[in-house]
Amino acid sequence: MNFNFLNDLNESQRQAVEYIDGASLVIAGAGSGKTRVLTYKIAYLLTKGFPPSSILALTFTNKAAREMKERIAQIVGERTARYLWMGTFHSIFSRILRNEAQYTGYSKNFTIYDSSDSSSLIKSILKERNLDTKVYPPGLIQSRISTAKNNLITPEAYAVNIDFIKNDRQSRIPLLSEIYQTYCNRCKQADAMDFDDLLLQTNVLFRNHPEVLEKYQQLFQFILVDEYQDTNFAQYLIIKKLAEHHERICVVGDDAQSIYSFRGANIDNILQFRNAYHDARIFKLEQNYRSTQTIVNAANSLIDKNRAQIQKTIFSEKEIGHPIKLLSVFTDYEEGMTVAEHILELYASNNYRYADMAVLYRTNAQSRILEETFRKQGIPYRIYGGLSFYQRKEIKDVIAYCRLVCNQNDEEALKRIINFPARGIGETTVGKLVECAQNNNVGIWEVLTNLNKYNVPVNAGTASKLNDFHNMIETFSKEVEIKNAYELAVDIVKNTGLLNEANFDHSTESISRKENIEEFLKAIHEFCENKQEEGESLPILSDFLSDVSLLTDQDTDKDSMSDKVTLMTVHAAKGLEFKAVFIVGMEEELFPSMFRITNERELEEERRLFYVAITRAKERCFISYAKSRFRNGKTNFCTPSRFIKDIDPQFLEFSQEKEPAFQKKKYMNWDDEVENERNRFYSETNEKETYSEAQTTHFAPRKLKKLDQSSDEKIITDNSSFPVGTMVKHQLFGIGKVLETSISNGNEKASIDFGEKGVKSLLLKFAKLEVVK
């Protein structure tokens, strides 16, 4: 082993690595060598005599875990690195839950429900109870249940909590508590855990079985947690429990990069670390090795506008570099062209390959237009996100078959494929099965196995179809334990006719579906080979399934070698870096998202998201915003994001665009107008007034009329349906009071105070408001 690796570290990094006697928090600014510290720390622990199997290292993504493992393997060798407990929270604790299945009430091979399984289960529960999905929106229920689980509130605890019950009654969803209970019962019956369960059930396991907890407390001599700012309460408590005795724990994170609160992440975990671990040492990694001084300073000036944060001074000793270039364009289409031009220019300079560049956006929907322009311009690109490989219909179908074969209680899988490929078992029949199952308090599979016993009211033809289906699944399931996963999967795909179904015509889509299935089978094959290399004689299908359900698209980047521009959301870009970064769509209501501008906490998170975006850039950063954007089927007029103003202008450069060839004649005077607006933009001191004023003052009204009949002005109105002071009810936000109604862009808006949920500005045509007396 190379003992000199500590020399690669700067002073604060080295201190962070060498402190192993107690709890520590490492505040790792963007680009400060966080991964290096983590990997070296693990290597250091190994040299200090900690066996690899006594080190628990938790990451946020599979990719991060894999990369870190590789880097550690380079230092200490693969044979040692292999035994580290390193992975995502979800994968590590699903492993523990499987190992300890005897204590959990679930089987060793429990199924993992993904969010679409959860959602469809919730929908069936609502349907069975005859509840209107307008009163009980499935999405809202799902997120409430998820929040409850993330905060370790079991259905039993929920039912007796007066605050929740009162709150639900106020939101007009008093049955939520019961739905939550039913949801959990049904998951249990299906021998399935959803993502949140993996953390919740781990906590339940540790609470109910101190001897099991004790075992893992002993096992894990040292615990490391990456991306600590993104942990939720369930994760916090698991770590706290595991580290209780020895408190040899090191968490690494950056509060400035906390961007997952919508998933339950609690930034207070990192801000209040000392409350949980009183003697914790705090190390700050403040030198940024990634970006130019300009980029670092610009990002600093931005994040400085947030209130909740840990004091730190991020600095760079790299060159000053180029200013961040603002690209003001008229349309989203033009934005794509401008970005494309810059990409081609950088590429032509020979200093940048395509793979050195990334385009980051707030929402996936923005990728389409970029894709179009890149195709036209012949720029190779790769899109991350959107529909992941495992989310494709044909793949989900194959997985559903595999799931059902491994676990006949998996009702979501069963419902998905009982009539796919079509075999004459329609909705009515499934309805009868479900009803029968409910009445007898058993699972659908049980009913399917004993059609006669349960007197399912179906005719002979249907009964025989049901039996055929039942027998087919049963035949496969008998082979699960004795057959190699790959062989069984091939059997399933062949015998069920899934391949034919996918390839029913010769369209490109059809061929691609077929290829996807083949690709999937190949993945199973690889899985088997890997397992066999590790010495497992018979890798079975259920093993593969427990792996695959925790994989995401990030884990399946096949051609990372090829020279392509990366297109992804800012969220997906966390942890990555590129020589040049284009942040597009920096407009109000898009970035920051319109859903998050009324709540200060959420707005700060949006700002952190922008901070993450900027700090991905090593050398060049471009920020673009369009005046108009095609969104949700129509053209919207946009104003530049308030966040642009948060950046100290000394780090910015405005585009001095020459007339691009593609620019239409009617936009000829645009540059002048933009110039005016820029001046206005920065001389403006009254934040509130800036954008609406700028709009009316600097747009020649005549011109606007030519483009769109509607005006950009915000006009305060007196809406007869919702006069000021009216109490209204909103699906998501509950009861609120109308503060103001207005018309802007021809859209009727209302500003409504929802109390705890904050003041929201809603478009009346979207928000289905009901007046309450």
Next chain:
DNA sequence: GTAAGAAAAATTTTT
């Protein structure tokens, strides 16, 4: 019971 076609609705981030 099925499939296509029409109408309506929803538009964020994801382990």
Next chain:
DNA sequence: TTTTTCTTAC
């Protein structure tokens, strides 16, 4: 715009 749900005709 895309996706989901509803309707209608086979």
